[in-house]
Amino acid sequence: MAIDAFEPHPIVRLLGKPSADFTAGDLVRAVEQLGLGQVNLRYVGGDGRLKTLAFPINSREHLLQVLTRGERVDGSSVFAGTDTDSSDVYIVPRHRTAFLNPFGERCSLDVLCSFYDEAGKPLPYAREQVVRRAAEVLTQQTGMSLEAFGELEYYLADAPERIYPVEEERGYQESGPFSKGQRIREQVLGHLSAMGVALKYAHGEVGNILEDDRQLVQHEIELQPVPLEQAADNLVVAKWVVREVASAHGLEATFAPLVSGQGAGNGLHIHSRLVRNGVNKIIGEEGINDTGRQLIAGYLSAARALSAFGNTVPTSYLRFTGGDESPEDICWGEKNRSGLVRVPLAWNGDVLAGMITHANPGSTEPVPEPATHPQTVELRLGDGSADVHLLLAGMAVAARHGLSDPGSLELAEELNTANHDDFGQLPTSCAEAADALETERQIFEADGVFLGALLDAILTRLRDTGDATPGGDPGKDDAAREELIRRHWHIG
Incomplete structure (x- = not known):
């Protein structure tokens, strides 16, 4: 698919494909070609603000795991009223949302994530799952x-x-x-x-x-x-x-x-x-x-x-x-x-x-x-x-x-x-x-x-x-x- 010459998204231009088609492998390639040293998993908290979990890139295998599997976070610290006895939840990257973050000490790849419970089901009180x-x-x-x-x-x-x-x-x-x-x-x-x-x-x-x-x-x-x-x-x-x-x-x-x-x-x-x-x-x-x-x-x-x-x-x-x-x-x-x-x-x-x-x-x-x-x-x-x-x-x-x-x-x-x-x-x-x-x-x-x-x-x-x-x-x-x-x- 031809990319519009006016396309402002550098990862879209680099990969030659629309963001809706991004895969974890695509993002690994983008990180490698752009020489990035950090990936941030981002999510919307219970207060409506954008949160950050930062990962240094240790190896290709590590990068692919982060971009595929995501990570666990403490849901009781994210959403008010969550039971602390069962508060571990998963955040999983939505590859189509990836962008370059220019604001840190070094440019990073940022990806927005969705929340899932311990059974792998969409977390029903997570903001992105409600909408x-x-x-x-x-x-x-x-x-x-x-x-x-x-x-x-x-x-x-x-x-x-x-x-x-x-x-x-x-x-x-x-x-x-x-x-x-x-x-x-x-x-x-x-x-x-x-x-x-x-x-x-x-x-x-x-x-x-x-x-x-x-x-x-x-x-x-x-x-x-x-x-x-x-x-x-x-x-x-x-x-x-x-x-x-x-x-x-x-x-x-x-x-x-x-x-x-x-x-x-x-x-x-x-x-x-x-x-x-x-x-x-x-x-x-x-x-x-x-x-x-x-x-x-x-x-x-x-x-x-x-x-x-x-x-x-x-x-x-x-x-x-x-x-x-x-x-x-x-x-x-x-x-x-x-x-x-x-x-x-x-x-x-x-x-x-x-x-x-x-x-x-x-x-x-x-x-x-x-x-x-x-x-x-x-x-x-x-x-x-x-x-x-x-x-x-x-x-x-x-x-x-x-x-x-x-x-x-x-x-x-x-x-x-x-x-x-x-x-x-x-x-x-x-x-x-x-x-x-x-x-x-x-x-x-x-x-x-x-x-x-x-x-x-x-x-x-x-x-x-x-x-x-x-x-x-x-x-x-x-x-x-x-x-x-x-x-x-x-x-x-």
Whole structure:
């Protein structure tokens, strides 16, 4: 198979094959030809962060064993609530996820892993296994796959600059020298592309916040639609790369829902579409079709429960009530940014051709068509505290419910901002989100997608987090608000 000349993944170029076809033997060859001396097995822990187990390469046989067999780890140290008497679990490399890690003392080969129990069965509370199971069940029952990608927002914190100082709330797609952190953003793009993370673009976001002793400048990376498990992995890898690059520049990156008593917070909007045999099934000749409306209805009907995965700290709910573009109402609309679900503007063929001709008079080149129609629906629920694997798994569960519920089309009609203006509200606290999840838990436990013990652990954590809110009303008490922001600065 010919490799695209623009392919950014160095291992794909070296091996001359797509990453989906990587084998352990391929990776051994790549390590040898690149002269690497270390392999890192990576996995997503119970806190949603990327963990590392580093192996020096002792011999070809040793390398092949690591890349084939994986290793044992202490599950009780990875996942809260695991029984210490039976906590040994296996991590097994997924060869298709291999990439070069440029951040250590020496370049290494990194591979993401999946968890298995002592009997060799998928560990049901491991993040990647939950989202994998959710995607499988959706496809088994509907014949369609859910593809998704995130809009990852983050802030860089630095000392204020005297030259071209930032202007508050004026950062949207700003360019240097007014944009601060542009080089960091570009380095992040380069690393992620080389790691096989499919990206759309990156830019400065609205949030410029200027305080007495620091400036906070917001950025966004938008990814490309990929299958659900890969979409979750991509977001976790992207967060790790952002932090690594920022740290190398002596800066701090944060994905916290709120970063200051003023200014925009960090959202994590998730775009998705249903695909069968490469065809986008949520779009028709007149725009969003009935399948798309069923998908939207599924998200909206489960929205209060989904906040337990997408909004996991008290500052999430302060962001909701802060106004601006943070949704509170459980509704949807075409193009507008006030609803919880938004249908973004897509490219109509005739409109696109007209624009291209107007912008490029005399052009006769054919207009390229994407393999799959780019239309998505955007769930604007999540923020930087989201447990992304569980949020995407929950979205697959909600999608399946919407596609199977005979009342979904009627619900979509009722919750459309074009038809009504009185809607239900999202939770206002972690405890309320926990209550919503507990009420709907049977939907998430169905078909073995979410283990009951995992949901119990999530409910306990949310309720404990809510109880940890400092005295006073953080919505009105500046000191209480700042304490919450400080406490959850490095969430996600």
